[in-house]
Amino acid sequence: MSLQPFPGAGFFHDGQVSPIITAMGQRLVEEGCSQYQVGPGPAWSGADQASYAAFQRKLGFSGGDADGIPGQTSWDRLQVPSPNGGGNRVSSPAPGHGVTTAYHIPGSWSLGYHTGADYAAAEGTPCVAVLDGSISETGEDPNAYGNYLVLRSNGFDYWYCHLSQRTVGRGASVGAGQQIALVGHTGNATGPHLHFEKRPAGAGFGQDVNPNW
Template sequence: MSAVAPFPGVSFFHKGQRSPLIASMGKRLVTEGCGKYRTGPGPEWTQVDQQSYAAWQRKIGFEGAEANGIPGKTSWDRLRVPTSSSVPGGRVASPVPGKSVSTAYRVKGSRWSLGYHTGADYAAPTGTPCVAVLNGSLVRHGHDGSFGDFLVLRAQGFDYWYCHLSEQTVKSGSVRAGQKIGEVGSTGNSTGPHLHFEKRPAGGGFGSDVKPTW
């Protein structure tokens, strides 16, 4: 049975948001007889996605404001959307689903030991899910004074560091793109809850960072 995608949060579903997870959701809605698509579901959230999801909400007994077409956790869990790893490419849009970068890579400042920001930050409430951005393996986990509780995902020749976590949900072994591996926190040297997401060549030490793309 395919792994089921964790609920990415209400704010994930908005005009212009693109993710394989949205296309995967649309395919499930079609299977449930709720798809309103003329040309098939795509990776970008549209009004048709919202209309289709509203049909699903009504199908399972939701009414009024609860059937507004914006996924909530209860209806999402019942729809059982597969993880984005089941979508060709096995890629997700963000390590914190529904969140975009709040502090960019290479921003300069005295608060960082190298004089610049070595990763990209994703501000989110403590406990917000963090997911693997690619299919790969968790090769390291631990805690230090700067990064707090961290995980390291190795994929396609690079290490992706997930830092300041409040929880390390998965600590080792193979994971799929879109699979929850931890939760946002504020452990270590942190001014508030966020994910510090850093990319380095596989096995690279602090200071070997590159732009965190995937």
């Protein structure tokens, strides 16, 4: 069994939706710490926090150390399985949406071809990590990529561009399927979509490769 690495305390907040939360809740139930009425789900809730606080107290924590927000020590003790088996692929970086503008087709882009794959979707559509990895870079590029982040995994950088919002920060460890951003149309974009680009780790613009995973 592959275990889910600790995604950071800031990951656990109202509005966060991820299969990691479901996997955590299932482990809390197994530990006899459930405060759920209908069982754990993918959205962080007060029941998740209450259940996790019960687990922290079970470990002997008290006071601010038993506030129901996971920390590294308690997370490692809970041993949450990776919801995707550790490195397994998801079907799309924008679940439920397929490629609408393919990679490397010729056109009026600055290099004469499309450097990634576009996934047209409504603004606010969740974007997820396609593999386990870490967020190696975040930034703003108002004339091109807009609001973006970079997932580094297995020697490659996966660029998520034109975002309306990032839901994880630089340096965060993330699991495949975890929500990391929301679709937008920031930067040079004619409408809301995710521009998904792949490069060798650390490579610059124009060193793109086929954005598979």
